[in-house]
Amino acid sequence: MARALLLENPHPDADPILSRAGFEVVRHPGALGEDDLIEALAGVDLLGIRSGTQVTERVLDAHPGLTAIGAFCIGTNQIDLRAAARRGIAVFNAPFSNTRSVVELAVAEIIALTRRLTVRDKAMHAGTWDKTSSGSHEVRGRTLGIVGYGNIGTQLSVVAEALGLRVVFYDTAEKLALGNAHRTGSLAELLAVSDIVTLHVDGRPGNAGMFDRRQFEQMKHGAAFLNLSRGFLVDYATLREKILDGSISGAAVDVFPNEPRGNGDPFESELRNLPNVILTPHVGGSTQEAQENIGHFVAGKIAKYANAGSTDLAVNLPRLSLPASDSARYRIAFVHRNTPGVLALVNQTFAEHGANIEGQILGTLGEIGYVVTDISSELPREAVAAVSEMEDTLRLRVLARPGSSDADEDE
Numbered sequence: 001m002a003r004a005l006l007l008e009n010p011h012p013d014a015d016p017i018l019s020r021a022g023f024e025v026v027r028h029p030g031a032l033g034e035d036d037l038i039e040a041l042a043g044v045d046l047l048g049i050r051s052g053t054q055v056t057e058r059v060l061d062a063h064p065g066l067t068a069i070g071a072f073c074i075g076t077n078q079i080d081l082r083a084a085a086r087r088g089i090a091v092f093n094a095p096f097s098n099t100r101s102v103v104e105l106a107v108a109e110i111i112a113l114t115r116r117l118t119v120r121d122k123a124m125h126a127g128t129w130d131k132t133s134s135g136s137h138e139v140r141g142r143t144l145g146i147v148g149y150g151n152i153g154t155q156l157s158v159v160a161e162a163l164g165l166r167v168v169f170y171d172t173a174e175k176l177a178l179g180n181a182h183r184t185g186s187l188a189e190l191l192a193v194s195d196i197v198t199l200h201v202d203g204r205p206g207n208a209g210m211f212d213r214r215q216f217e218q219m220k221h222g223a224a225f226l227n228l229s230r231g232f233l234v235d236y237a238t239l240r241e242k243i244l245d246g247s248i249s250g251a252a253v254d255v256f257p258n259e260p261r262g263n264g265d266p267f268e269s270e271l272r273n274l275p276n277v278i279l280t281p282h283v284g285g286s287t288q289e290a291q292e293n294i295g296h297f298v299a300g301k302i303a304k305y306a307n308a309g310s311t312d313l314a315v316n317l318p319r320l321s322l323p324a325s326d327s328a329r330y331r332i333a334f335v336h337r338n339t340p341g342v343l344a345l346v347n348q349t350f351a352e353h354g355a356n357i358e359g360q361i362l363g364t365l366g367e368i369g370y371v372v373t374d375i376s377s378e379l380p381r382e383a384v385a386a387v388s389e390m391e392d393t394l395r396l397r398v399l400a401r402p403g404s405s406d407a408d409e410d411e
């Protein structure tokens with residue numbers, strides 16, 4: 001029986017999905033260092049991790065037979081993706097599963113900043129009764145500027161309109177405006193009209209420092225600012241200055257350029273102890289529901305890869321969304337170096353051994369190619385052996401009765 005090792009406690013809902021896909025699931029609660037991981041991977045086909053386990057080239061070299069790695073989280077920086085692809089090891093993550101959680105936190109903070117909720121709360125806890133409407137506003141009728149109209153920005157747009165906010169957004173890519181949201185032609189235009197500015201752009205290197213003194217000075221006097229995207233995008237020293245001089249009325253910040261490694265570690269930031277500034281320890285996506293969604297999503301993707309060869313939303317292999325087949329007896333899933341002539345050679349080899357090819361699909365991603373071939377005849381064992389031995393072969397898997405129904409559960 002194939003074996004799945006799950007580290008760092010992904011949601012338990014992952015286990016039955018993997019069991020139905022034919023894996024014996026073994027769990028280890030914590031992250032593992034390189035040597036311990038190499039030891040623990042003996043006899044393992046599938047590795048599941050979160051962000052605390054580094055999967056280096058050395059680990060992959062020790063276990064090149066791994067079939068797949070499931071990152072039960074959003075980021076995949078902890079995995080050497082290229083090294084995995086070169087060994088035909090598929091990597092899956094959960095890019096969208098926590099986006100609603102981020103949206104809900106942003107909504108809560110937009111209201112909290114606009115009502116100066118944490119200022120009132122702190123005063124009460126300090127024993128001061130200070131009942132006033134000064135500086136407190138409804139969000140209804142105010143303008144929310146969303147910078148980055150992707151998975152999170154678009155959902156926030158819809159929820160914010162339901163609260164009566166006017167929504168403007170700016171995105172460098174062409175995006176469909178949802179509801180009554182209005183797209184601005186530039187970031188400066190958005191900043192000039194927004195009562196609340198919220199950042200939801202991705203972390204591409206070019207975005208480093210994208211929001212600095214110039215952008216803060218283009219904001220409306222008294223506007224509020226939120227960043228729940230990436231810490232390195234924003235000049236927080238200038239944000240501090242603008243909070244203290246009153247030109248920014250409040251801020252909510254969930255992400256920082258240097259975040260402590262573990263719980264209980266000290267947290268230093270120029271944004272500490274400022275009025276109407278809400279600081280959270282990168283918990284935008286951290287809810288029980290998001291963890292459950294991630295468990296379902298990643299386990300489902302792995303199950304489909306194991307049983308049907310589907311690389312739908314794989315991080316490091318060409319993405320092929322493969323249907324189950326009623327008539328194919330075998331599916332040959334073949335990861336190879338993307339060099340000219342490989343497909344022709346594979347098909348010639350199958351033809352020479354009398355294989356009846358029912359369907360075939362090819363995808364390429366940079367140096368990697370992935371071809372999936374459905375066969376309705378007897379398995380051409382000699383052809384399979386010959387293709388396995390080809391110079392450009394990275395991984396060949398033979399799947400019997402591809403795509404059994406158990407593999408269809410992924411969200």
Ligand SMILES: NC(=O)c1ccc[n+]([C@@H]2O[C@H](COP(=O)([O-])OP(=O)(O)OC[C@H]3O[C@@H](n4cnc5c(N)ncnc54)[C@H](O)[C@@H]3O)[C@@H](O)[C@H]2O)c1
Nearest residue numbers: 148149150151152171172173200201202203228229284285
């Ligand atoms: N705080 C958390 O816990 C948490 C959780 C999940 C995601 N995130 C972060 O939230 C951000 C958004 O996530 P997403 O899933 O919506 O990403 P996404 O990739 O779906 O959307 C990002 C959008 O930003 C746009 N964009 C990129 N650079 C831009 C720029 N300079 N100006 C304007 N638009 C720009 C892109 O075109 C895209 O539409 C990411 O940085 C992600 O890492 C944080």
